[in-house]
Amino acid sequence: MLSLSFSPAFAQRKSCEELKAEIEAKLEAKGVKNYTLKIVAPEEVKDETVVGSCDGGTKRIAYKRN
Numbered sequence: 001m002l003s004l005s006f007s008p009a010f011a012q013r014k015s016c017e018e019l020k021a022e023i024e025a026k027l028e029a030k031g032v033k034n035y036t037l038k039i040v041a042p043e044e045v046k047d048e049t050v051v052g053s054c055d056g057g058t059k060r061i062a063y064k065r066n
Contacts, residue, residue, distance in 0.1 A: 023051055027063075038064075039062075044060075049062065
């Protein structure tokens with residue numbers, strides 16, 4: 001199970017690309033392989049897990065194992 005936690009207030013101050021890069025670094029540090037991270041609008045999240053919120057809460061960072 002993926003367990004990443006971010007403070008919403010802190011995450012909203014970061015750009016989506018910056019937050020995505022931080023999440024990727026944490027996943028790689030944990031040895032996670034074969035995954036996809038996407039920056040999407042909330043309504044575009046399908047079968048992914050939301051692991052972050054950015055752009056003032058208007059975008060989500062979605063994670064999916066490949």
